[in-house]
Amino acid sequence: MSSSAAAAVDRPPATTTTTRRDASYSRKQKSLSLLCSNFLSLYNRDDGATALIGLDDAASRLGVVRRRIYDIVNVLESVGLLSRKSKNTYTWKGFGAVPNALKELREEGLDLTPIPAACNNNPLDETKREKSLALLAQNFVKLFVCTGSESESISLDEAAKLLLGVGDAHNVSVMRTKVRRIYDIANVLSSVNLIEKTHTADTGKPAYRWLGLNGRRDGLNLNSELNSEQAKKRSFGTDLTNASSKRSKVVEKRVQDQGEVENCNSDGGGGAKESSKSYQFGPFAPVAVPRARKGVDVNKVCWESLGAYYRPQYQNQAMKELFSHYREAWMLWNSQVAEKNPIQSS
DNA sequence: AAATCCCGCCAGGCA
DNA sequence: TGCCTGGCGGGATTT
Secondary structure, eight states: OOOOHHHHHHSOSOOOHHHHHOTTOOGGGTOHHHHHHHHHHHHOOTTOOOEEEEHHHHHHHHTSOHHHHHHHHHHHHHTTSEEEEETTEEEEOOGGGHHHHHHHHHHHOOOOOOOOGGGOSOHHHHHHHHHOHHHHHHHHHHHHHTTTOTTSEEEHHHHHHHHSOGGGTTOHHHHHHHHHHHHHHHHHHHHTTSEEEEEOTTTOOEEEEEOGGGGSSSSSOTTOTTSOHHHHHHHTTOOSSSTTSGGGHHHHHHHHHTTOBOTTSOSSSTTSSOTTTSOSSOTTSOSSOBOOBTTBOHHHHHHHHHHHHOOOOOSSHHHHHHHHHHHHHHHHHHHHHHHHOHHHHO
16 A cells, blocks of 8 residues: 555655755754653643543644654553553553553563464454564563563663564564664653663673663652663753654644744744754743643643653753753742632642 | 664555 | 554664
8 A cells, every 4th residue: 555645744755865964964853762751741740630642733742743653652551651542542641550550561471472373363463463562562561570670681682582573583684673663662661761771781782771660750850860871862952842853844834834833932943943052942942832722721731741840851061050940930930820820720 | 883763664454 | 545553674873
């Protein structure tokens, strides 16, 4: 089947290697870790309240194509942070739901034996399910919670080999694909501080350590400095959205066309230019946060959640202090508003 | 050179 | 038929 119309809309114009080599192309703007952190900033609540997540809404708010959202929700769903409600819609469950999900995973136990096709009602479905990111993510988590490795690191290689199908143990190509997927999963899980990236003591090879909910030092700090080295490396000076990407220009334009872009980040192109060079409000200013719609104070929700949850990790001390300053000012202002308007602000 | 992982093609399912 | 979902791997970027 050829690409669908939806996919065509979804997809920025076909990229050439020229574009990819463009000097302004920067992965920092687009990492899955950062995207996931921003996703949490939008939907995670301290009070444990559930929220509906529309995939299109999430994609346009974050300035990415839907495809990227699928990666995130599939992994987050595997640890119970959200669940699929219906087509296009997920329900945010929050960190309160994680212990149960982990308990269930633990009780299920780690069984990597492929289900024989003959035993399945629908072999095709099972094959697909077997390879799905969601299941891979669950099994990855099980490697820690079911094998007593909660205090130990598991190397990337080790994880990939364990999660490979029996017949694929020596297939380099399959192994490489599996490793790619583990990177995807690990980036999401480290963004929510359930795991952290480390290195094996002996070989220095990449590895991951289970943090569990202890990884969240407190209810606010989802982007703890304890977060993966990866996030540290890739998040400096980046925008809240991934709209900076040239490849995201189609999405960005679509959002602008809808007249929904809150141009609170005065770096002009809504993040299309390097925000690190021309920041005005700081990288936590969302580019694609929709204007308040009728009866819905979207802005308030977003800024509140940003103020409460979003903590960029700056390697630069000045940036750290600057953000702290803005955050304190915001919190102070917010509490003053709350005092004046207890009903509206509650 | 190895590690990392973004990106989007495209297959398959479903209404 | 068109949209939704997501597996997959090429290849660019970072370490």
